[in-house]
Amino acid sequence: MLVKLHPVxxxxxxxxxxxxxxRTYGHLYNATGYTDRMTGDExxxxxxxxxxxxxxxxxxxxGP
Structure with missing residues (x-):
């Protein structure tokens, strides 16, 4: 979020x-309330x- 300049x-x-x-990807996390400004998708x-x-x-x- 900070890397994509979305500090808020x-x-x-x-x-x-x-x-x-x-084993391939690591630990799974769920993010709610974040929308990518480039794509408009959550x-x-x-x-x-x-x-x-x-x-x-x-x-x-x-989703998984």
Whole structure:
């Protein structure tokens, strides 16, 4: 959200851990209240995966 220059969205978006882990993609999270300004679509869910000391978004979609 901050990378895409949506600083207000980082305060208004609710992010919840879905308690799922995938070996390929990482940890699954659900985001509600975030709409991408470029596409107009709601973010839905995303996977975070740890690569070395960093956490990266490995996949984004509308649902598992």
């Amino acid at each position: 969205s980082s305060f208004t978006t609710n992010i919840a851990n879905m308690e799922r882990y995938d 973010l839905g869910v995303f996977y975070l995966k740890k690569k070395g000391p960093f956490w990266v978004v490995s996949s984004v979609g509308s």
